[in-house]
Amino acid sequence: MTTSVLLVGVGGQGTILASDVLAKVAAGTGLDVKLSEVHGMSQRGGSVETSVRFGDEVASPMADAGAVDVLIAFELLEAARWAHHVAPGGRVFASVRRIPPLSVLIGSDPYPEGLEIELEERGATLIDADELACEAGSPKSANIVLLGAASQALSFDEGIWRKVISTRVPPHTVKANIRAFELGREAGAPRGEC
Amino acid sequence: MVSERVERVLLSGNEAVARGAWEAGVAVGVGYPGTPSTEVLECLATLGDARSEWAPNEKVALEVAVGVSLGGRRVLVTMKHVGLNVAADPLFTLAYTGVRGGLVILVADDPGMHSSQNEQDTRMLARAAKVPVLEPSDSQEALLMTKAAFEMSERFDLPFVVRSSTRISHSKGLVETGARDEAPPVGGYATDARKYVMMPGNARVRRVDLESRLEVLADESQRLDVDRVEMRDTVVGVITSGVAYWQVREALPDASVLKLGLTNPLSEDTIREFAKSVDRVAVVEELDPYLETSLRAMGVEVEITSVPRTGELTARAVAEGLGRDVAALREPIAGLPGRPPVMCPGCPHRGVFYALKRMRAIVTGDIGCYTLAALPPLSSMDTCVCMGASIGMAHGLELVVGEDDRPVVAVIGDSTYAHSGLTGLVNAVYNRGDSTIVVLDNRTTAMTGHQDNPVTGRTLMGEETTELDLAAVGVALGAASVRVIDPHDLASAEEVLREEVARSGVSLVVAKAPCALLLKDEHSPVGVDDEACTACGVCIRLGCPAISKAQDGKAFIDVALCVGCGQCEQVCTFDAIVPAGPACDIGGGV
Numbered sequence: 001m002t003t004s005v006l007l008v009g010v011g012g013q014g015t016i017l018a019s020d021v022l023a024k025v026a027a028g029t030g031l032d033v034k035l036s037e038v039h040g041m042s043q044r045g046g047s048v049e050t051s052v053r054f055g056d057e058v059a060s061p062m063a064d065a066g067a068v069d070v071l072i073a074f075e076l077l078e079a080a081r082w083a084h085h086v087a088p089g090g091r092v093f094a095s096v097r098r099i100p101p102l103s104v105l106i107g108s109d110p111y112p113e114g115l116e117i118e119l120e121e122r123g124a125t126l127i128d129a130d131e132l133a134c135e136a137g138s139p140k141s142a143n144i145v146l147l148g149a150a151s152q153a154l155s156f157d158e159g160i161w162r163k164v165i166s167t168r169v170p171p172h173t174v175k176a177n178i179r180a181f182e183l184g185r186e187a188g189a190p191r192g193e194c
Numbered sequence: 195m196v197s198e199r200v201e202r203v204l205l206s207g208n209e210a211v212a213r214g215a216w217e218a219g220v221a222v223g224v225g226y227p228g229t230p231s232t233e234v235l236e237c238l239a240t241l242g243d244a245r246s247e248w249a250p251n252e253k254v255a256l257e258v259a260v261g262v263s264l265g266g267r268r269v270l271v272t273m274k275h276v277g278l279n280v281a282a283d284p285l286f287t288l289a290y291t292g293v294r295g296g297l298v299i300l301v302a303d304d305p306g307m308h309s310s311q312n313e314q315d316t317r318m319l320a321r322a323a324k325v326p327v328l329e330p331s332d333s334q335e336a337l338l339m340t341k342a343a344f345e346m347s348e349r350f351d352l353p354f355v356v357r358s359s360t361r362i363s364h365s366k367g368l369v370e371t372g373a374r375d376e377a378p379p380v381g382g383y384a385t386d387a388r389k390y391v392m393m394p395g396n397a398r399v400r401r402v403d404l405e406s407r408l409e410v411l412a413d414e415s416q417r418l419d420v421d422r423v424e425m426r427d428t429v430v431g432v433i434t435s436g437v438a439y440w441q442v443r444e445a446l447p448d449a450s451v452l453k454l455g456l457t458n459p460l461s462e463d464t465i466r467e468f469a470k471s472v473d474r475v476a477v478v479e480e481l482d483p484y485l486e487t488s489l490r491a492m493g494v495e496v497e498i499t500s501v502p503r504t505g506e507l508t509a510r511a512v513a514e515g516l517g518r519d520v521a522a523l524r525e526p527i528a529g530l531p532g533r534p535p536v537m538c539p540g541c542p543h544r545g546v547f548y549a550l551k552r553m554r555a556i557v558t559g560d561i562g563c564y565t566l567a568a569l570p571p572l573s574s575m576d577t578c579v580c581m582g583a584s585i586g587m588a589h590g591l592e593l594v595v596g597e598d599d600r601p602v603v604a605v606i607g608d609s610t611y612a613h614s615g616l617t618g619l620v621n622a623v624y625n626r627g628d629s630t631i632v633v634l635d636n637r638t639t640a641m642t643g644h645q646d647n648p649v650t651g652r653t654l655m656g657e658e659t660t661e662l663d664l665a666a667v668g669v670a671l672g673a674a675s676v677r678v679i680d681p682h683d684l685a686s687a688e689e690v691l692r693e694e695v696a697r698s699g700v701s702l703v704v705a706k707a708p709c710a711l712l713l714k715d716e717h718s719p720v721g722v723d724d725e726a727c728t729a730c731g732v733c734i735r736l737g738c739p740a741i742s743k744a745q746d747g748k749a750f751i752d753v754a755l756c757v758g759c760g761q762c763e764q765v766c767t768f769d770a771i772v773p774a775g776p777a778c779d780i781g782g783g784v
């Protein structure tokens with residue numbers, strides 16, 4: 001069985017680092033892993049997407065449309081753009097962060113209304129990743145908050161996540177990033193029925 | 195001895211190619227940047243033992259490599275698919291001369307055009323050049339095939355192309371690495387005019403020899419261990435190569451597969467044997483029907499594949515193409531605005547295009563970050579064809595558009611100018627042209643991730659070197675007028691541009707200011723004085739992603755994005771754009 005995770009966002013949001021952490025976590029548990037990124041224009045504020053696939057033997061490096069098990073979206077509009085790629089029964093973890101594209105900034109297009117509701121109707125878990133990142137002590141750790149949330153849908157134990165995060169982020173931010181992971185993991189936990 | 199568990203590392207295809215070349219003992223790596231190939235040389239430069247160099251273009255890169263090879267050492271050349279067009283001239287004759295030290299050219303295709311102007315298939319050009327092609331399918335094979343290619347290049351006396359693509363170069367997988375072998379010596383330089391001076395008498399002999407070298411390679415191909423037969427269910431047998439192999443494995447895990455590693459020349463025996471062992475043959479390949487037409491020419495019956503001929507292959511498309519059921523996709527959420535890349539806040543290019551838009555100029559453009567000026571709201575680039583084209587096209591347009599028409603201005607980046615713009619300037623001067631040529635000198639090759647180039651004064655190995663002095667070269671080549679402007683100073687930039695388009699003879703304007711992403715200084719962002727802002731919208735038309743239109747139509751500047759370039763302050767006629775003060779006062783926004 002191969003698990004397909006798709007990470008989407010806007011250039012500069014740290015999707016590539018997050019994908020790398022996820023790939024190393026999977027490899028660290030002895031699984032085969034492939035990661036594929038499209039980052040040609042990432043520094044120019046365009047959409048970025050990365051697939052991470054892992055399992056006993058991974059064939060294609062790309063998480064195909066309709067076959068995404070976990071979608072991790074770093075921005076709301078990007079979550080909406082990719083939501084239909086998720087497989088039946090797949091999970092979506094989306095940041096509520098809004099980054100307007102240029103057409104919205106210059107007033108040619110509105111930033112779409114009601115995306116939160118639409119995504120929640122499709123079963124997405126919405127995360128205030130920026131708020132939690134600030135709480136963790138580093139506004140730049142929103143990417144790790146989202147990984148923490150998504151870790152609820154991935155069966156790796158917390159120890160390996162901590163280990164990989166510690167080696168992959170700048171040394172002086174390790175504490176904040178570990179905290180970001182924990183806060184994200186809490187936020188991504190299934191809500192109890194009441 | 196206790197056998198150690200081999201450690202596998204996560205490497206991108208590009209890192210794996212660099213590693214394979216390094217393990218093969220390369221002395222030199224040389225190339226020109228181009229997505230998705232760029233990181234190969236950047237990685238090789240960090241591995242030690244070999245020298246890596248950026249050449250000004252792919253033709254020069256290949257010529258440098260030929261020199262290294264004739265000197266008896268192994269050499270890696272890197273480029274993107276369109277780079278091979280530029281290098282085609284030496285390439286076609288290099289097949290005749292052959293090599294001394296192994297010469298391997300990594301060419302990375304970009305199916306789907308994630309960051310390219312076309313989608314050409316390198317196998318077609320390599321076959322036309324009579325150059326062998328190896329096609330890895332993932333990082334592990336990228337390492338092994340690159341390494342093996344050096345040995346094959348020496349053994350068969352041919353340059354070898356290793357063809358990658360975006361999903362190989364920019365994918366990571368687990369790779370077993372090895373030690374560096376110092377390549378077996380092929381001997382130092384030795385004069386051999388009959389082999390290396392390709393004038394007709396010698397070339398005719400080498401032409402015949404080339405056919406026999408390719409034949410020997412084809413005959414030996416079965417023993418090279420690069421093609422792989424995987425027998426499973428024999429109802430359908432798929433013939434494939436490159437990353438398409440993995441899409442086939444994903445889509446049809448039960449099908450028998452012939453995975454071709456060497457796609458020029460083809461191992462006909464292997465293909466015929468495989469075709470005989472299955473009921474129906476399918477061909478799955480990305481881009482052109484290269485294998486399909488070759489197989490048909492060999493008389494192999496190919497079950498037509500309805501796999502798309504354009505764009506990137508996905509497992510889903512392969513499954514659909516071969517008649518498997520695929521589940522319908524969910525309904526996409528409709529009405530979402532797109533998110534194309536944009537010029538960064540503080541980009542110096544913006545100032546030039548703002549002026550050109552006001553001048554209603556016809557702008558023949560070129561390739562680089564500045565091509566983004568073609569998008570709204572600047573919408574001030576008319577053409578983009580290939581690197582260097584802006585200057586020749588401007589001259590051509592000026593030959594036929596009347597004097598009262600809009601002015602024609604060629605705009606080209608510094609790296610692109612050094613790549614293939616200089617000869618365009620020579621042409622315009624020689625042919626008594628009137629062109630105005632703007633070189634956007636942002637001190638880097640920004641588009642492909644900030645590589646050094648001849649204008650930056652630094653090499654790929656990090657050494658300081660002589661800077662190409664654009665203004666002095668312009669004068670030396672005979673431009674009638676050479677001006678240097680600061681593109682952030684909008685009024686004087688426009689004034690100079692207006693003067694130069696009015697002037698007869700060739701004008702060269704060097705717009706010099708570093709790429710905003712290179713600026714390490716403290717930024718002093720600006721903000722909007724809400725009282726003074728009249729919602730006129732002029733600053734919005736700069737297309738700066740730090741400036742947006744608020745609900746009331748007034749401008750809003752995101753201090754987290756603003757780098758304080760000052761362009762918006764200059765266009766605002768109401769003094770509504772003011773220093774924002776220290777960023778920390780604005781709060782902890784992200």
Ligand SMILES: Cc1ncc(C[n+]2csc(CCOP(=O)(O)OP(=O)(O)O)c2C)c(N)n1
Pocket residue numbers: 226227228229252274276277280311561562563564581606607608609610611634636638639640641642
């Ligand atoms: C023949 C060829 N080689 C390489 C490329 C890839 N490429 C596109 S633009 C560019 C360089 C852009 O640098 P520059 O002209 O300095 O403009 P900047 O991006 O810095 O604005 C490169 C290498 C290409 N498109 N064609």
